[in-house]
Amino acid sequence: MRLSRYFLPVLKENPAEAQIVSHRYMLRAGMIKQQAAGIYSWLPMGFKVLKRIEQIVHEEQIRAGHIPLLMPTLQPADLWRESGRYDDYGAEMLRIKDRHERDMLYGPTNEEMITDIFRSHVNSYKDLPLTLYHIQWKFRDEVRPRFGVMRGREFLMKDGYNFDLTKEDALHAYNRHMVSYLRTYERMGLTAIPMRAASGPIGGDNTHEFLVLASTGESEVFYDDRVTALKLGDREVDFDNRAEVLGICEEFTSLYARTDETHDEAAFNAVPEAHRKVGRGIEVGQIFYFGTKYSEPMGATVVTADGNRVPVEMGSHGIGVSRLLGAIIEASHDDKGIIWPEGVTPFHCGIVNLKQGDSATDAACEGLYKAIKSRGLDPLYDDRDERAGAKFATMDLIGLPWRITVGPRGLASGVVELTSRRTGESEEMSAEAAVDRIAQIYAGI
Amino acid sequence: MRLSRYFLPVLKENPAEAQIVSHRYMLRAGMIKQQAAGIYSWLPMGFKVLKRIEQIVHEEQIRAGHIPLLMPTLQPADLWRESGRYDDYGAEMLRIKDRHERDMLYGPTNEEMITDIFRSHVNSYKDLPLTLYHIQWKFRDEVRPRFGVMRGREFLMKDGYNFDLTKEDALHAYNRHMVSYLRTYERMGLTAIPMRAASGPIGGDNTHEFLVLASTGESEVFYDDRVTALKLGDREVDFDNRAEVLGICEEFTSLYARTDETHDEAAFNAVPEAHRKVGRGIEVGQIFYFGTKYSEPMGATVVTADGNRVPVEMGSHGIGVSRLLGAIIEASHDDKGIIWPEGVTPFHCGIVNLKQGDSATDAACEGLYKAIKSRGLDPLYDDRDERAGAKFATMDLIGLPWRITVGPRGLASGVVELTSRRTGESEEMSAEAAVDRIAQIYAGI
Known part of the structure; x- marks a missing residue:
């Protein structure tokens, strides 16, 4: 992409409303624009990173044998009445009436619909076994949306659901998800640690959160x-x-790795003191086994080999x-801007022409541009016809991992x-060696 | 994909609610499931075709120099008050109040937000020039949603918006869209004819619809x-x-090609009688030039070379x-099922094992499967361990363009x-020749 023909509205000033670095840099780098509290447009460069992250999630889910589909954003209230969550969910659920006065809602999650x-x-x-997942926009009407895309109201989430005959099968599905998530985060340049968690409104005893260490x-x-x-x-995983x-x-x-919700002081004290750390973490994923919590009330059953009908064992x-865009930036930035890991960078490298309009530098840049493409x-x-300093500042802000000057x-x-x-x-x-080097860097990614 | 591990819930019976062939076949082939009136889940095979169509749309928009971004599904009502459409739009607009009683809506289109x-x-x-587009779910609260995904309430649409300095520039953007759409539809195996149209609620005089001929x-x-x-x-197009x-x-x-809305009997009669046809068509796209209809009330202006400030010229x-999934099926099916054009097929070919469990046929099928992958x-x-007849019927119904038996x-x-x-x-x-032939068929697609 030639920057002169792109839409990359970088901001020179620090936006006053942004309290954390990822929010600040996403606004300054022209990645997002707020349209209402907690609701964002993804400007072209933000959209590119979002698609890249989505693609990695798809690839790792499919590698684990999980099957993609797509459920709609709006759901009928009746499904949630069957599970009993329509009344329980509270004010975070965005309730809607259509023109025929039917009760609908903007899905905050999809256990009922997938069941x-x-x-x-x-x-x-x-x-069986069967694991279905989708990547779809969700809505949770947070009282105080904040921190940019980290705590938005309309947000993109991958949610997957396993259906199994026995608890053992369902726990294998749980484990399969844990492993697929480990690779997913690693490919994004993140160290996301699985920590035992409390279950919350989804229900279930076996649950782990994945946390990225970050001071925010x-x-x-x-x-x-x-x-x-x-x-x-x-590692090749079967x-x-x-x-x-x-x-x-x-x-x-x-x-040992726990959040404050499940922290066990005695167990923690058994960790050698040199390795005992307390910090802060950003939650980027969670897995649950919850058995028949939804299949039983909603009648999701199968006939077994001996002819009985049993509710299926599930997890989400x-x-x-x-x-994740926010989490990656929180974990990878400096005082000049974002530093994208190669796995999710919006562009593989930048090319900075120090003397736009000079026929030799223009020709060399064009050659590099075409060779890399x-x-x-x-x-x-x-x-652009800009000073070198301005071009460097933009490249540093938007954080492409490699720059050719x-x-x-x-x-x-x-x-x-x-x-x-x-x-x-x-x-x-x-120039040829630079092209080869860039190609080599991205060969395995 | 091995069918034994996939989720392809084909139906044997014709669903009573489906009045047109595409709706019937999408339900029978396990592509969609209705969740509420006009709101569908896209089951795995339906989702695959949807993604394939989305990908073609992206590729052709990017080829034309248009830039992808993503706007949210929910919008604040205030933006629509600025353009005057909040009150005009009528009952098709899904109006929502959030927990703080702020007026929101589920976007039926995005002129206001992109402006x-x-x-x-x-x-x-x-x-300038600048053309931004997105592919996002929209909602229009139709009184009587029908015909499956052809007239749904929650639907996926690509909408793009050009911003130009002069009317001439904007008309070039209009033309660019027409050409990019022609290639988009051709790649999906469709003959979509641009026809002069009436403008409707978007506004503007220059507008064409793209229609696919189909009796429904x-x-x-x-x-x-x-x-x-x-x-x-x-053709290579610059x-x-x-x-x-x-x-x-x-x-x-x-x-001559017009819909009933703009039909001109005298002009039609000038067409040689042997070529004069009357039929029915499915609208699969529309382009508009509408000048400053939104930029003026919403203050979307630029400073010109001579220092004046002018509202930008726009189109959508x-x-x-x-x-499009419905339109493609309406245009390409027979009495046994769907016939996917190669450009959008969910799987490139089917492999039918006539004697599952026989070591020689199993080994040959495995070899073919791996060679094609x-x-x-x-x-x-x-x-699956099924009769040959049942396997053929499934393959015919789901419509993969090529089958290896x-x-x-x-x-x-x-x-x-x-x-x-x-x-x-x-x-x-x-078997080797079959693999080569399949690879050759898809080489240019």
């Missing part, structure tokens, strides 16, 4: 800091292999997709400059 | 049947070249993304059978 889909179509244990996190967290060194990496999946879950949950599993990558070429002096000796946003280190090399 | 984004961030003619269409159409032979094909883009628009709009341009394609392997008799002589869903013609060939 309805299941009971309408599945009748036999032979069709809403939860206090207590942990053995060796947990932050664990990596799933590129998601049908229960022992293997369970083994990974044990690896990632045996070191969520990732806060839009909130021909490798299947997406560069952002700052072709092209100026007349370098070109005279046949080099361009490749700079890492994260380390600030620069290296001179030929 | 608000523009005026908040753009100030100079130098930032809601509009009566009058046309010179030579218009259906026009093809954009693979979207910055006004004469070239205008030339294509003239090519596609000079033959929509494609009914979810409705290794070409980057997505086959659906019917590995594997049975013990063919394998004995080293062949499988490749069948075209459209023509019903079968050809015997080696």
